[in-house]
Amino acid sequence: MIIHEDSAVRAPDNMSDEEASTLPIAALTAWYSLVDYGQIKPGETVLVQGTGGVSIFAVQLAAALGAKVIVTSSNDANLQAAMQLGAVSGVNYRTHPQWHEQVLKLTDGKGVDLLLDVAGGNGLNQSIAATKAAGKIAQIGFLTGQTTELGLMPLIFRQTTIRGIAVAPRSSFDRMNAFLNENQIRPVIDKVYPFEEARQAYEHLARGAFGKVVIKIA
Numbered sequence: 704m705i706i707h708e709d710s711a712v713r714a715p716d717n718m719s720d721e722e723a724s725t726l727p728i729a730a731l732t733a734w735y736s737l738v739d740y741g742q743i744k745p746g747e748t749v750l751v752q753g754t755g756g757v758s759i760f761a762v763q764l765a766a767a768l769g770a771k772v773i774v775t776s777s778n779d780a781n782l783q784a785a786m787q788l789g790a791v792s793g794v795n796y797r798t799h800p801q802w803h804e805q806v807l808k809l810t811d812g813k814g815v816d817l818l819l820d821v822a823g824g825n826g827l828n829q830s831i832a833a834t835k836a837a838g839k840i841a842q843i844g845f846l847t848g849q850t851t852e853l854g855l856m857p858l859i860f861r862q863t864t865i866r867g868i869a870v871a872p873r874s875s876f877d878r879m880n881a882f883l884n885e886n887q888i889r890p891v892i893d894k895v896y897p898f899e900e901a902r903q904a905y906e907h908l909a910r911g912a913f914g915k916v917v918i919k920i921a
């Protein structure tokens with residue numbers, strides 16, 4: 704397509720078009736949450752919900768930034784795979800519906816420095832409980848609901864900052880691509896579908912993909 708040069712960024716070196724196509728929404732949202740908003744430092748703790756597109760980039764980026772990453776998933780095999788990518792611990796939120804209690808156990812009762820919330824809904828109350836006093840939540844998604852009934856007292860007493868995230872500016876994208884190059888981070892693509900199988904690609908996404916699903920048009 705033809706676009707103004709101000710609307711484009713240089714893709715990281717040596718990435719295929721399929722790989723580069725995964726960056727503008729999923730990777731950039733994770734990057735902005737961790738770096739521009741979260742200002743994550745080595746040794747800090749980050750919780751990432753699930754093993755979808757945004758979250759798997761968040762695991763890779765946060766681990767490369769030196770953070771200790773805890774990941775939640777409905778699937779133990781996905782937790783193991785996330786640990787191969789740099790997460791230090793995993794919690795199955797299906798077998799542990801009170802997953803925030805497991806996160807507190809893993810963080811000496813304190814909670815994480817930064818939590819990337821992709822689930823939304825009333826689970827936001829658990830996210831607040833799993834974040835340390837004066838910690839930060841990046842509100843990215845709404846997989847379980849676009850509205851929430853929020854308990855205000857835990858929010859007030861824990862002094863949590865909740866920031867809505869709406870992808871990121873182009874300047875952030877340029878900085879992310881340099882970081883991906885330096886750290887040799889490649890997108891995790893679960894499967895590439897031809898355009899004729901676009902329906903199956905969406906069905907795969909609905910089932911839950913590990914990382915990204917790509918539809919190749921040509």
Ligand SMILES: NC(=O)c1ccc[n+]([C@@H]2O[C@H](COP(=O)([O-])OP(=O)(O)OC[C@H]3O[C@@H](n4cnc5c(N)ncnc54)[C@H](OP(=O)(O)O)[C@@H]3O)[C@@H](O)[C@H]2O)c1
Binds near residue numbers: 756775781821
């Ligand atoms: N604000 C923004 O700028 C922005 C940018 C990108 C995406 N988003 C939003 O962020 C959300 C995630 O996007 P995505 O592209 O990463 O989606 P995705 O690839 O479809 O990820 C779905 C995964 O989320 C996990 N999940 C579902 N319900 C969960 C729950 N209750 N607790 C924890 N994990 C849960 C599951 O992981 P397991 O299979 O491991 O359980 C599922 O596979 C969506 O709501 C999307 O619209 C927002």
